[in-house]
Amino acid sequence: MNRKKQAEFGELIANSRVSTDGSTLHEHENPGMEDERELIQAVLNGHADRYRYLVERYGAPIVRFIRNLCGDAHDAEDIAQDVFLTAYNKLDSWSVQRGRFGTWLFAIARNQTLNSIRRPRPASITVDGAVDIEDSRGSDEPEGRELRTELDSAFSELPQDQCVAFLLFEVEGLSYGEIAQVERVPVGTIKSRIHRARERLQNLLNHVREDL
Numbered sequence: 001m002n003r004k005k006q007a008e009f010g011e012l013i014a015n016s017r018v019s020t021d022g023s024t025l026h027e028h029e030n031p032g033m034e035d036e037r038e039l040i041q042a043v044l045n046g047h048a049d050r051y052r053y054l055v056e057r058y059g060a061p062i063v064r065f066i067r068n069l070c071g072d073a074h075d076a077e078d079i080a081q082d083v084f085l086t087a088y089n090k091l092d093s094w095s096v097q098r099g100r101f102g103t104w105l106f107a108i109a110r111n112q113t114l115n116s117i118r119r120p121r122p123a124s125i126t127v128d129g130a131v132d133i134e135d136s137r138g139s140d141e142p143e144g145r146e147l148r149t150e151l152d153s154a155f156s157e158l159p160q161d162q163c164v165a166f167l168l169f170e171v172e173g174l175s176y177g178e179i180a181q182v183e184r185v186p187v188g189t190i191k192s193r194i195h196r197a198r199e200r201l202q203n204l205l206n207h208v209r210e211d212l
Helices: 003-014 036-044 048-070 073-089 101-116 142-156 160-171 176-183 187-211
Strands: none
Touching: 036 048, 048 073, 048 101, 048 160, 073 101, 101 160, 101 176, 142 187, 160 176, 160 187, 176 187
């Protein structure tokens, strides 16, 4: 990346207002946002400032996904910067045939995060969307704190492939097909991974509740 392009990227990141409203990939929209393909084409045509709209739209979901995967908020911010830098440098390689731009970003985030850690190590799962498994994560009671600790511990022990699929489906709201694109496996494999992850976590929750 030449110095001029690096300076442009640093400036647009600094001017971006990354959303922290907890929205998922499919829920968040910038008011009056241009069609994504037109926006990306504008960036490729030299309007680098337009890239900040993509950062603002996808920043919160990407940071949350990385944080849940690596378990460290500070590292998540650093990795997210690298993700958006990588996407910026490779923007001309994206096309609609490769799926949604957001799905492509999650694939980059997944690869760069897993390359930076040996295995998922979430300290505490951040869940801002709707997750079907029953939980008491919002409780400040001792029982709720114990349940959160047990759930986080169980999540950290999930196989890496189940961990990624669960986060993308349950927390970030991607479809089975989109996750299959990220992981480059058949849809049936993704469904199986999510089912096994949900089953393992639900069994733990039931076990903990019996002991409370």
